[in-house]
Amino acid sequence: MLYAIRSLPFLWEGLLITLKVSGLVVSFSLIAGLILGIGIVYGPRWVYWPIRIYSDFLRGIPLLVLIFFIYYGLPLFGLNFSNFASVVVALAAFEAAHIIEVVRGAIQSIPRGQNEAAKAIGLRFTQRLLFVIAPQAVRRFLPPWINAVVDTVKGSALVSLVGIVDLTLAIQQVIGRTYIPMPLYILGAIMYFVINYVLSSASRLLEARFAYIRE
Amino acid sequence: MKYHLTYDFIWGHFDRLGWGLVLSLELAFISILIGMAIGLSLALAYTGGGRLIRGAVAAYVEFIRNVPLLLLVYLLFYGVPSVGGFAYDATTSFIVTLSVYAGATMVEVFRAGLAAVPRGLIDAGKAIGLTGWQRMIWVRLPTMFRIVLPSLSNAFVSLFKDTSLASVIAVPELTYGAQWINTNSFRVIEVWSVVAPMYLVTGYGLLFLLQRLERRYVVH
Numbered sequence: 350m351l352y353a354i355r356s357l358p359f360l361w362e363g364l365l366i367t368l369k370v371s372g373l374v375v376s377f378s379l380i381a382g383l384i385l386g387i388g389i390v391y392g393p394r395w396v397y398w399p400i401r402i403y404s405d406f407l408r409g410i411p412l413l414v415l416i417f418f419i420y421y422g423l424p425l426f427g428l429n430f431s432n433f434a435s436v437v438v439a440l441a442a443f444e445a446a447h448i449i450e451v452v453r454g455a456i457q458s459i460p461r462g463q464n465e466a467a468k469a470i471g472l473r474f475t476q477r478l479l480f481v482i483a484p485q486a487v488r489r490f491l492p493p494w495i496n497a498v499v500d501t502v503k504g505s506a507l508v509s510l511v512g513i514v515d516l517t518l519a520i521q522q523v524i525g526r527t528y529i530p531m532p533l534y535i536l537g538a539i540m541y542f543v544i545n546y547v548l549s550s551a552s553r554l555l556e557a558r559f560a561y562i563r564e
Numbered sequence: 565m566k567y568h569l570t571y572d573f574i575w576g577h578f579d580r581l582g583w584g585l586v587l588s589l590e591l592a593f594i595s596i597l598i599g600m601a602i603g604l605s606l607a608l609a610y611t612g613g614g615r616l617i618r619g620a621v622a623a624y625v626e627f628i629r630n631v632p633l634l635l636l637v638y639l640l641f642y643g644v645p646s647v648g649g650f651a652y653d654a655t656t657s658f659i660v661t662l663s664v665y666a667g668a669t670m671v672e673v674f675r676a677g678l679a680a681v682p683r684g685l686i687d688a689g690k691a692i693g694l695t696g697w698q699r700m701i702w703v704r705l706p707t708m709f710r711i712v713l714p715s716l717s718n719a720f721v722s723l724f725k726d727t728s729l730a731s732v733i734a735v736p737e738l739t740y741g742a743q744w745i746n747t748n749s750f751r752v753i754e755v756w757s758v759v760a761p762m763y764l765v766t767g768y769g770l771l772f773l774l775q776r777l778e779r780r781y782v783v784h
Binding site: 405406409410411412413414415417418421422425499502503504505506507509510517520521524529530531534535537538541542545546549 | 567626627629630631632633634635636638639642643644646647725726727728729731732739742752753756757759760763764767768
């Protein structure tokens with residue numbers, strides 16, 4: 350037990366890596382997801398189909414397979430990333446595919462008349478998007494997006510399988526030294542739980558907050 | 565130096581991937597059946613139970629849904645036997661893990677399904693003289709199942725993809741088969757370029773079949 354307590358600083362470092370991976374992935378996937386999501390709703394066919402195929406392909410294979418695929422596949426194209434960079438790319442590509450669908454759902458939930466009315470008063474495309482669609486779509490976007498963030502934090506545990514010492518691998522390593530698996534797994538589970546529970550509670554709160562507006 | 569893609573070794577050992585895929589599907593199927601049993605009983609307990617039962621069910625659902633599946637796999641395979649004083653094989657352990665995981669999703673699905681059964685239907689059951697149990701068995705449950713069918717198919721395909729995590733505790737499913745070929749031939753990128761489409765085609769194939777099935781039974 351004493352060893353488990355002594356290992357806390359080491360677990361803390363692992364937790365920081367988990368948060369760092371999650372933070373990077375959340376930012377990258379948000380940017381990519383927003384751009385591609387807008388592309389899939391408003392783009393012409395040659396924009397729509399590549400994004401559609403990208404999204405369906407990435408959502409159709411297990412995250413673990415995707416991580417291995419990108420981790421070993423990138424060097425084939427002459428891209429020798431560090432293992433940290435390649436898992437961030439893999440996770441961000443995976444999450445972006447989910448966020449594309451969240452963005453699409455949010456935008457398409459706005460009645461068509463809103464866009465037409467904005468057009469009628471002479472707003473340009475970017476103005477319509479920014480001042481008419483976005484403020485309404487954001488409340489449909491936020492709750493599922495936070496769920497995607499929770500999925501990112503959970504998915505980041507898989508980076509331990511390519512040798513990055515995140516919280517999960519830190520736990521495994523401490524268990525390897527101390528041979529007391531159960532308390533450490535439970536401690537790790539609680540650490541993940543606290544982060545994700547705060548996030549999913551925020552998601553529920555936002556959903557309730559936005560629920561009063563009805564079309 | 566140019567890298568030459570060589571698939572000979574993979575085709576030579578394709579049985580590992582083929583049977584791996586079959587095992588993946590079996591794992592997902594058994595787990596969703598057990599998960600549905602857990603989900604249905606807990607959803608009923610939640611709907612009819614007092615505060616204590618509701619709290620316990622909510623705690624189970626929240627805990628499982630907010631912890632990475634990988635950690636749960638480790639916890640049930642390495643952790644639980646270490647304190648329980650017993651050992652079980654990796655496949656059994658993974659089925660338990662995935663069932664518990666699926667159960668948490670299923671509670672939510674069934675709870676929402678039960679709530680979505682129209683009030684008028686239950687009242688009509690009452691009007692023709694059905695008792696509480698009869699209404700549950702002949703009115704609420706059949707209607708609920710037809711409402712939740714789309715969620716069930718999605719959950720099944722999602723579980724099928726999650727079975728890839730069984731490879732970390734050496735259950736010989738598809739991803740493990742891929743890793744076996746990797747360690748024996750180092751044809752890493754070739755293997756993943758075969759395995760990824762296998763997951764993709766099976767996953768969407770399942771979804772297509774299940775959606776055709778849904779169309780016959782589903783009610784909105």
